[in-house]
Amino acid sequence: MDLGLQGRKGVVLAASRGLGRAIAMELAREGADLAIASRDEQRIAEAADLIAAETGCRPLHRAVDVTQKEALEAFIRESAEALGGLHLLVCNAGGPPAGRFDQLDDGAWEHAFQLNLMSVVRAIRAARPYLEAEGGAIAIVTSMSVKQPLPGLILSNAFRPAVAGLAKTLSQELAPRIRINCLAPGRLDTERVQELDQIKAEQAGTSVEAVRAQSASAIPLGRYGDPAELGRVAAFLLSDAASYITGQTILVDGGLAVPLA
Numbered sequence: 001m002d003l004g005l006q007g008r009k010g011v012v013l014a015a016s017r018g019l020g021r022a023i024a025m026e027l028a029r030e031g032a033d034l035a036i037a038s039r040d041e042q043r044i045a046e047a048a049d050l051i052a053a054e055t056g057c058r059p060l061h062r063a064v065d066v067t068q069k070e071a072l073e074a075f076i077r078e079s080a081e082a083l084g085g086l087h088l089l090v091c092n093a094g095g096p097p098a099g100r101f102d103q104l105d106d107g108a109w110e111h112a113f114q115l116n117l118m119s120v121v122r123a124i125r126a127a128r129p130y131l132e133a134e135g136g137a138i139a140i141v142t143s144m145s146v147k148q149p150l151p152g153l154i155l156s157n158a159f160r161p162a163v164a165g166l167a168k169t170l171s172q173e174l175a176p177r178i179r180i181n182c183l184a185p186g187r188l189d190t191e192r193v194q195e196l197d198q199i200k201a202e203q204a205g206t207s208v209e210a211v212r213a214q215s216a217s218a219i220p221l222g223r224y225g226d227p228a229e230l231g232r233v234a235a236f237l238l239s240d241a242a243s244y245i246t247g248q249t250i251l252v253d254g255g256l257a258v259p260l261a
Helices: 018-029 043-057 071-083 106-135 155-171 191-204 206-219 227-238
Strands: 009-012 033-038 061-062 090-092 134-142 178-185 249-252
Touching: 009 071, 009 106, 018 033, 018 043, 018 090, 018 134, 018 227, 033 043, 033 071, 043 061, 061 071, 071 106, 071 134, 071 191, 090 106, 090 227, 106 134, 106 155, 134 155, 134 227, 155 178, 178 227, 191 206, 227 249
Parallel strands: 009 033, 009 090, 033 061, 090 134, 134 178, 178 249
Antiparallel strands: none
């Protein structure tokens, strides 16, 4: 299917690795012109090189910490000016630290608030004029914790659902010029998930392989997902093929979460 993304202009945040890079890669394969950002200058440059090598499309890339308001807003403006407008915005950020309630101080809560909620608010606020001018779409990477809280990830359990609520509200406020949807990944084989598996293995006194086998056994499809699988869903949601879909949270989890809605 041709998703009609050729020549569309988009920004992808936290795109140096994992899910952000997978989304940027898929959009580039579909012919979108991109600007990508991440905190680590070397990693985002390497991601841009990889995307260019695999797709022939070289994205603009910058080192940007999404928790820094001025830097994030400046990147959105620069991207829109360099690309000649914006049609697409992908809000993404690293996951907050694992931990239980009694292990996390105010600093951890404040950082997660800035990282996972306010970065989305600020990115959308900055991109809105450009997206409205072109008629645009937003995809926000959240977590399956928006549907089913995850043990040991209280920060994610608190702030990811807030993002889903924000997106649902904005689907009303930004319509009809802008569509907005969330992606809720489960156990996709990213560095973040590998790090969490390592923590779980150390806490349980077992091997990472045992943790992964146990986790995979709970997934109806019987395996961890590939980040590219989420990238393809994101590209669909950002395309005109999904022109009548807005305000939704799409689980990409192999059937792991079991909500009815």
